[in-house]
Amino acid sequence: xxxxxxxxxxxxxxxxxxxxxxxxxxxxxxxxxxxxxxxxxxxxxxxxxxxxxxxxxxxxxxxxxxxxxxxxxxxxxxxxxxxxxxxxxxxxxxxxxxxxxxxxxxxxxxxxxxxxxxxxxxxxxxxx
Amino acid sequence: xxxxxxxxxxxxxxxxxxxxxxxxxxxxxxxxxxxxxxxxxxxxxxxxxxxxxxxxxxxxxxxxxxxxxxxxxxxxxxxxxxxxxxxxxxxxxxxxxxxxxxxxxxxxxxxxxxxxxxxxxxxxxxxxxxxxxxxxxxxxxxxxxxxxxxxxxxxxxxxxxxxxxxxxxxxxxxxxxxxxxxxxxxxxxxxxxxxxxxxxxxxxxxxxxxxxxxxxxxxxxxxxxxxxxxxxxxxxxxxxxxxxxxxxxxxxxxxxxxxxxxxxxxxxxxxxxxxxxxxxxxxxxxxxxxxxxxxxxxxxxxxxxxxxxxxxxxxxxxxxxxxxxxxxxxxxxxxxxxxxxxxxxxxxxxxxxxxxxxxxxxxxxxxxxxxxxxxxxxxxxxxxxxxxxxxxxxxxxxxxxxxxxxxxxxxxxxxxxxxxxxxxxxxxxxxxxxxxxxxxxxxxxxxxxxxxxxxxxxxxxxxxxxxxxxxxxxxxxxxxxxxx
Amino acid sequence: xxxxxxxxxxxxxxxxxxxxxxxxxxxxxxxxxxxxxxxxxxxxxxxxxxxxxxxxxxxxxxxxxxxxxxxxxxxxxxxxxxxxxxxxxxxxxxxxxxxxxxxxxxxxxxx
Numbered sequence: 001x002x003x004x005x006x007x008x009x010x011x012x013x014x015x016x017x018x019x020x021x022x023x024x025x026x027x028x029x030x031x032x033x034x035x036x037x038x039x040x041x042x043x044x045x046x047x048x049x050x051x052x053x054x055x056x057x058x059x060x061x062x063x064x065x066x067x068x069x070x071x072x073x074x075x076x077x078x079x080x081x082x083x084x085x086x087x088x089x090x091x092x093x094x095x096x097x098x099x100x101x102x103x104x105x106x107x108x109x110x111x112x113x114x115x116x117x118x119x120x121x122x123x124x125x126x127x128x
Numbered sequence: 129x130x131x132x133x134x135x136x137x138x139x140x141x142x143x144x145x146x147x148x149x150x151x152x153x154x155x156x157x158x159x160x161x162x163x164x165x166x167x168x169x170x171x172x173x174x175x176x177x178x179x180x181x182x183x184x185x186x187x188x189x190x191x192x193x194x195x196x197x198x199x200x201x202x203x204x205x206x207x208x209x210x211x212x213x214x215x216x217x218x219x220x221x222x223x224x225x226x227x228x229x230x231x232x233x234x235x236x237x238x239x240x241x242x243x244x245x246x247x248x249x250x251x252x253x254x255x256x257x258x259x260x261x262x263x264x265x266x267x268x269x270x271x272x273x274x275x276x277x278x279x280x281x282x283x284x285x286x287x288x289x290x291x292x293x294x295x296x297x298x299x300x301x302x303x304x305x306x307x308x309x310x311x312x313x314x315x316x317x318x319x320x321x322x323x324x325x326x327x328x329x330x331x332x333x334x335x336x337x338x339x340x341x342x343x344x345x346x347x348x349x350x351x352x353x354x355x356x357x358x359x360x361x362x363x364x365x366x367x368x369x370x371x372x373x374x375x376x377x378x379x380x381x382x383x384x385x386x387x388x389x390x391x392x393x394x395x396x397x398x399x400x401x402x403x404x405x406x407x408x409x410x411x412x413x414x415x416x417x418x419x420x421x422x423x424x425x426x427x428x429x430x431x432x433x434x435x436x437x438x439x440x441x442x443x444x445x446x447x448x449x450x451x452x453x454x455x456x457x458x459x460x461x462x463x464x465x466x467x468x469x470x471x472x473x474x475x476x477x478x479x480x481x482x483x484x485x486x487x488x489x490x491x492x493x494x495x496x497x498x499x500x501x502x503x504x505x506x507x508x509x510x511x512x513x514x515x516x517x518x519x520x521x522x523x524x525x526x527x528x529x530x531x532x533x534x535x536x537x538x539x540x541x542x543x544x545x546x547x548x549x550x551x552x553x554x555x556x557x558x559x560x561x562x563x564x565x566x567x568x569x570x571x572x573x574x575x576x577x578x579x580x581x582x583x584x585x586x587x588x589x590x591x592x593x594x595x596x597x598x599x600x601x602x603x604x605x606x607x608x609x610x611x612x
Numbered sequence: 613x614x615x616x617x618x619x620x621x622x623x624x625x626x627x628x629x630x631x632x633x634x635x636x637x638x639x640x641x642x643x644x645x646x647x648x649x650x651x652x653x654x655x656x657x658x659x660x661x662x663x664x665x666x667x668x669x670x671x672x673x674x675x676x677x678x679x680x681x682x683x684x685x686x687x688x689x690x691x692x693x694x695x696x697x698x699x700x701x702x703x704x705x706x707x708x709x710x711x712x713x714x715x716x717x718x719x720x721x722x723x
Binding site: 020023024113114117118119120 | 695696697698699702703705706709
């Protein structure tokens with residue numbers, strides 16, 4: 001395994017762990033969401049790392065290229081295609097989450113998770 | 129006529145986009161939504177079984193290794209997909225119908241979300257491509273959040289945000305698991321991956337393979353609302369509009385079975401997979417039903433019951449024999465119908481009384497006799513009283529676990545059924561039979577006719593499936609025999 | 613008599629579970645059913661361990677039964693742990709993820 005690939009894999013592992021840490025321990029909702037989106041980025045980075053090939057070429061078959069040389073040297077293109085889709089989904093999820101946070105911030109006037117997203121079942125069950 | 133197969137996804141998807149783009153033309157939107165919703169159950173019934181390769185890339189045979197590769201995103205359409213998509217289409221039609229008649233001015237974005245969710249689960253059920261499934265799984269999560277946030281119930285935004293934040297832990301984990309599988313096999317096609325695993329090209333005991341199981345399994349727990357996600361799942365059911373909740377629970381059930389069938393095909397060689405599924409199913413049954421017993425908000429109570437019933441589906445799949453998996457899938461079909469019936473019925477009560485606390489309700493039998501009778505039958509079906517459909521599938525499950533040599537699971541399943549019955553009888557008594565509290569003011573609000581119509585149709589299916597279960601189980605059993 | 617008193621106190625403790633608001637007969641009987649159901653089903657589920665080792669199953673079942681019965685009422689404790697606050701949900705989700713991954717990574721080949 002090339003050292004570049006190892007470095008990428010370690011980074012993605014670190015991103016996932018940071019994300020899980022922030023999910024539990026950070027109270028500010030915006031910071032929490034930023035932290036949690038690290039998990040998604042870590043997963044994306046991991047999939048990119050799968051397709052990495054030391055000394056590989058861009059997987060586009062240009063005219064004049066030898067097919068067997070191309071097959072032996074091109075990077076694996078499937079992971080890149082998948083990650084592109086996954087990034088788009090991640091961005092839309094993030095946008096929806098932040099939009100909901102904006103609405104809730106207007107209602108509560110705070111960004112603290114323990115206030116904003118606390119247990120609400122008691123209040124609504126029996127309000128006089 | 130395999131061209132109809134992709135249309136099952138494309139029609140609701142295009143309808144969703146068109147409706148949200150042209151939602152200012154109220155009348156046209158209404159008619160268009162109605163027509164599209166009517167088409168949804170008809171397309172799967174009219175379509176023939178078969179495979180559809182997107183882009184027309186047929187499978188390639190590698191002459192050196194004699195292995196088949198699937199380069200295209202493949203949709204496979206068999207009896208199982210047909211029956212579930214038709215049922216989902218019928219439910220979407222009923223829900224859209226209720227929504228269209230409830231409001232004079234319809235909201236384009238809300239209809240967009242309903243159709244988007246239907247398209248997403250349909251694609252999840254059809255697809256043979258694990259990444260394709262993940263993409264629609266995320267789209268489904270967005271649609272679910274939208275449906276919850278669009279409701280006018282208090283604290284619905286909070287619940288939607290909670291669901292989303294939990295989802296952004298659950299789904300990247302699933303993506304990581306898919307990444308591990310991709311790293312091991314170089315493919316995202318389930319048939320290819322399963323073939324590689326079964327032919328020994330992938331070492332089934334390698335830590336990477338096991339880890340991919342763990343991560344995809346965690347994503348599955350989030351998708352299906354098994355513990356630890358049972359609180360949030362029941363929460364979003366109780367915060368959505370009742371007809372929306374009826375659709376939401378069907379999304380949950382269908383996404384649960386579509387993911388678990390993919391996992392089953394890949395990991396069925398690992399005994400630990402079955403242990404995990406059975407463990408979490410039993411946990412869901414115990415926690416779901418015992419929490420349902422202590423609820424005073426009846427929407428939340430049905431939410432917990434729905435989660436508890438999911439345990440039965442998991443149980444059938446975890447036992448892993450042909451009979452057991454058939455029973456689990458049949459239970460899934462029954463649960464979609466029965467829970468939708470309960471949500472719509474109790475939604476009618478919310479509509480008529482504006483009250484969700486069982487302690488403040490009572491004596492509704494005299495005011496809404498039709499709804500209460502239909503709800504009674506639905507509750508009995510959920511608890512598994514013969515001759516209704518819930519009885520047939522639960523009986524099959526009990527027999528299956530006895531055949532596998534787990535009498536404890538049979539006893540547990542029967543106990544959970546009894547506890548479900550207790551929950552239902554308790555709620556039914558406090559809402560319909562107990563004398564009406566003096567403070568409860570019942571304005572002379574009628575239950576909308578469309579709701580009664582929808583409940584009637586679902587009730588007919590419940591009774592039909594209870595008397596003639598073979599029309600479904602024979603086909604499902606064939607399908608299960610194919611993947612085992 | 614101690615156990616009897618404890619069981620009697622259970623009903624009183626259910627009051628807190630439903631506060632604010634009145635406690636009705638149906639709710640209390642539902643909660644007691646839930647209590648018994650929880651104990652019985654957990655003990656029954658523990659019996660499944662007999663497929664791994666009969667001795668272990670007997671041991672775990674006995675210990676579980678004693679621990680559960682001496683800790684009644686369980687339902688209020690259970691409901692506090694499973695309320696709607698995001699912190700608890702996230703905590704349990706991450707803990708479950710850790711348990712699944714650990715269990716699979718080290719125990720995957722032994723089951």
